[in-house]
Amino acid sequence: MTFEQILFILFAGIVVGGAASVLLQRNPLYSAFSLITTFVGLACLYVTLKAQFLGVVQIVVYAGAIMMLFVFVIMLLNIRDEDTAVDPNRFLVYLTIPLGAILLGALLYVVTKVNLAQPTGDEGGTVERIGTNLLTKYLLPFEATSVLILMAVVGALHLAKREKE
Amino acid sequence: MPLELLVEWTIKLLIGFVILMTTVAYLSLFERRMLGFMQMRQGPNRVGPFGLLQPVADGLKFIFKEDITPLAADKFLYVMAPALSLVPALMTFVLIPIGGEMKIPFIDRPIALHVTSVNVGVLAILAMTGMGVYGIVMAGYASNNKYSLMGGLRSSAQLVSYELAMSMSIVGVLLQAGSLDLVKIVANQGGWGGMQWHVFWFQPLGFIIFLISMVAETNRAPFDLPEAESELVAGFHTEYSSMKFAMFFIAEYANMVTASAMATVLFLGGWQGPGVAQLPLLGPFYFVAKMLFFLFLYIWLRASLPRLRYDQLMDFGWKFLLPLALINIVISATVAVVLL
Numbered sequence: 054m055t056f057e058q059i060l061f062i063l064f065a066g067i068v069v070g071g072a073a074s075v076l077l078q079r080n081p082l083y084s085a086f087s088l089i090t091t092f093v094g095l096a097c098l099y100v101t102l103k104a105q106f107l108g109v110v111q112i113v114v115y116a117g118a119i120m121m122l123f124v125f126v127i128m129l130l131n132i133r134d135e136d137t138a139v140d141p142n143r144f145l146v147y148l149t150i151p152l153g154a155i156l157l158g159a160l161l162y163v164v165t166k167v168n169l170a171q172p173t174g175d176e177g178g179t180v181e182r183i184g185t186n187l188l189t190k191y192l193l194p195f196e197a198t199s200v201l202i203l204m205a206v207v208g209a210l211h212l213a214k215r216e217k218e
Numbered sequence: 219m220p221l222e223l224l225v226e227w228t229i230k231l232l233i234g235f236v237i238l239m240t241t242v243a244y245l246s247l248f249e250r251r252m253l254g255f256m257q258m259r260q261g262p263n264r265v266g267p268f269g270l271l272q273p274v275a276d277g278l279k280f281i282f283k284e285d286i287t288p289l290a291a292d293k294f295l296y297v298m299a300p301a302l303s304l305v306p307a308l309m310t311f312v313l314i315p316i317g318g319e320m321k322i323p324f325i326d327r328p329i330a331l332h333v334t335s336v337n338v339g340v341l342a343i344l345a346m347t348g349m350g351v352y353g354i355v356m357a358g359y360a361s362n363n364k365y366s367l368m369g370g371l372r373s374s375a376q377l378v379s380y381e382l383a384m385s386m387s388i389v390g391v392l393l394q395a396g397s398l399d400l401v402k403i404v405a406n407q408g409g410w411g412g413m414q415w416h417v418f419w420f421q422p423l424g425f426i427i428f429l430i431s432m433v434a435e436t437n438r439a440p441f442d443l444p445e446a447e448s449e450l451v452a453g454f455h456t457e458y459s460s461m462k463f464a465m466f467f468i469a470e471y472a473n474m475v476t477a478s479a480m481a482t483v484l485f486l487g488g489w490q491g492p493g494v495a496q497l498p499l500l501g502p503f504y505f506v507a508k509m510l511f512f513l514f515l516y517i518w519l520r521a522s523l524p525r526l527r528y529d530q531l532m533d534f535g536w537k538f539l540l541p542l543a544l545i546n547i548v549i550s551a552t553v554a555v556v557l558l
Binding site for chain 1: 295336337338341342344345346348349351352355356358359367370371374375377378381398
């Protein structure tokens with residue numbers, strides 16, 4: 054087994070373990086912390102694939118900012134274990150099985166279809182290359198996303214204002 | 219991976235760790251003595267000459283104190299919290315370059331005075347400091363104490379808010395240096411005989427924003443609301459004792475050291491200075507001197523300024539610092555396009 058393989062097994066184990074723990078914990082705060090563990094493991098996997106920028110952004114954005122808000126809300130509302138008991142509408146629970154199957158099928162389809170190239174080992178320009186691609190080749194999706202985020206900001210502002218009156 | 223590199227990294231890591239821990243220990247003494255002088259009293263001066271052995275005595279005391287876990291605490295998170303705030307605080311120092319490349323006797327290739335350099339260095343440091351807040355939040359929640367919870371909540375809100383202003387103030391520097399790599403950012407400030415620092419060269423506004431948000435990010439006075447002793451007892455670490463408390467303490471001071479080092483690297487030219495080109499050995503001395511300036515500033519601020527109110531803190535961060543940082547980005551971008 055090579056060094057890379059050992060690292061992969063270690064980090065993949067963290068990711069899968071964290072994800073399983075998100076589902077199995079009864080305390081929502083523990084679930085949130087498990088999700089953070091998953092994100093950190095994913096970031097490590099990105100780094101082993103020579104995508105340092107993606108890995109670090111994963112931690113800054115998801116593990117750092119977004120999960121912080123989740124934890125903040127859970128702590129503020131102080132949700133207890135009994136509040137999160139399973140909903141009596143059991144049919145919703147069974148709906149998860151076909152939905153999960155669809156998601157799995159879609160992922161399998163993508164994995165088999167896409168040509169999985171190995172990382173080239175060129176460490177020099179991940180930031181530069183992502184920046185150049187975003188502002189040339191993928192300019193339209195990039196701008197569309199920024200408009201979407203702007204809309205979300207305006208919406209959040211509107212909701213916050215209305216509550217004050 | 220060649221064995222030689224592995225040995226080099228291990229040695230550098232050990233040296234960095236020892237330097238960081240010693241700095242943290244003596245920073246606490248330095249702070250207490252300086253606060254003493256500023257408040258017209260002596261400060262701790264009994265243990266050893268000038269109180270120089272005080273950190274050793276403090277460390278021993280921490281080890282021998284009783285380690286208390288509250289009965290109603292969440293045991294697992296309670297134990298995890300100090301470790302989670304200490305580890306990121308110690309990790310960040312790995313990326314800081316404290317000097318240029320240097321010839322060392324018996325080694326034929328030049329040795330760089332940083333443990334590792336990645337092309338996303340600035341972002342990596344921001345990411346790790348961002349993870350440190352979970353330790354504080356966890357401590358606040360796990361202690362099962364209303365003061366701790368308040369401290370934890372305040373800290374998470376404060377850190378998220380000021381992290382934004384801090385990251386935005388760095389963007390100007392990144393535009394000017396054209397890299398996220400800390401080594402290259404330092405190299406970019408080498409002109410004018412080692413005095414072309416970003417703080418003089420188009421980034422004074424960014425420097426001030428970074429300075430303010432850096433104090434807020436490390437939970438220090440006048441932004442120390444998470445542990446405001448007059449209203450929250452001691453905030454998130456109220457219930458902690460013995461070495462667990464010491465770990466929070468070390469984490470806070472290590473964060474101060476790293477933040478000072480970051481400010482030095484980004485705005486004050488890192489190890490650059492007059493005469494470094496001729497005598498590379500001067501580099502680390504310049505670096506330490508600049509870092510000490512920031513550490514002194516922390517203590518000075520603590521001695522002079524009263525604590526802010528919580529809503530003032532939030533208003534200041536979101537309504538003043540963040541717009542100012544955005545203006546700075548626009549100015550920097552214009553400058554970068556027109557002049558560079």
